[in-house]
Amino acid sequence: MRRIENLQTFLTASEVDRLVDDYRSGASVNELAERYGVHRATVSAHLTRRRVARRRPGLGVEEAAEAVKLRLGGVAMRAIARSMSVDREAVRTALVEADVDVGR
Template sequence: MTLFLNLAPRLKSLATRRKRGVYGTSQRADVPQIRDNRGQVVRQVGTPQTFLTPSEVTRLVEDYQGGAGVARLAEAYGIHRSTVCAHLNRRGVVRRVPGLGAEEAAEAARLHEQGLSLRAIARTMGVCRKAVRRALVDASAIST
């Protein structure tokens, strides 16, 4: 039959591949890597979830209220920063504004007057350089 003699190039390529057996074999592994008594559980484990018990969440809230930062809590409990914030929000904890408090800003101004650089003050106080600069500008210790 001459009905299909003028095939489009894509269809011709598809037919040729099919004849060679390219589409007859699967590229996936026959046996899944993770199995249990129900069969295949997951194809691949990415990042495992870490669930905190209610007592751990209570400790997390107490640590936060004791002055620990969100990033430090996330590292200590092995969870993401947003998960720490979610736990705090669920418990109704009022979040601290990032940066320096009034006492810390006064200490930063005193250190700046002694000649320490913004970077040195930031390292000493455990905050970023921008937070120190913002506090000093607010206290009018440096000009904008």
Template sequence: MAQTILTPFEVDQLVGDYEAGSGVRELASKYGIHRATVFAHLQRREVPRRRPGLNDQEQAEAVRLSRQGMSMRSIGRRMDVDRKAVRGALVDAGVIADVELEAV
């Protein structure tokens, strides 16, 4: 695989896209680079990383899909996020309890 080197202008665009809400996977695809390279560019520019998760609109959609019986894994695949992000959104919305299981 050929290595893609971004110009400083392209890195500026990548940072702007990230700050505007684009996801790391989306940016990796758009700029033809690996996700780790996206993170490296952001780190070098001292851009604070967003907490992974869903915004309010996405959270509402996850709640709707959950109430229709869709699994967290399926919701995550559909919304291109980790199952844990879906679970966190459902806990935040009060749809499921945040219960830690105790070892018996």
């Protein structure tokens, strides 16, 4: 017998409208997924269906500042990336832009 682990959450048209507005206002896909109780792939699918221009993947200003703070505190880039649900290169880019030694 199969077990369904998670229930699907369907968004109404007005919720998708708000999701799109929130994205355009600067919310990340991960933030929206949490806020609306859906998977981040669902958020991306809604944005694609609405033909919303996507931002360059990476860290926002606040996330980049947090990454810098964590790195200066000795946290590894891989751990920072994992905690922020981005790839290591996004963290490295933010650190380089902030002139933080990324080491090797």
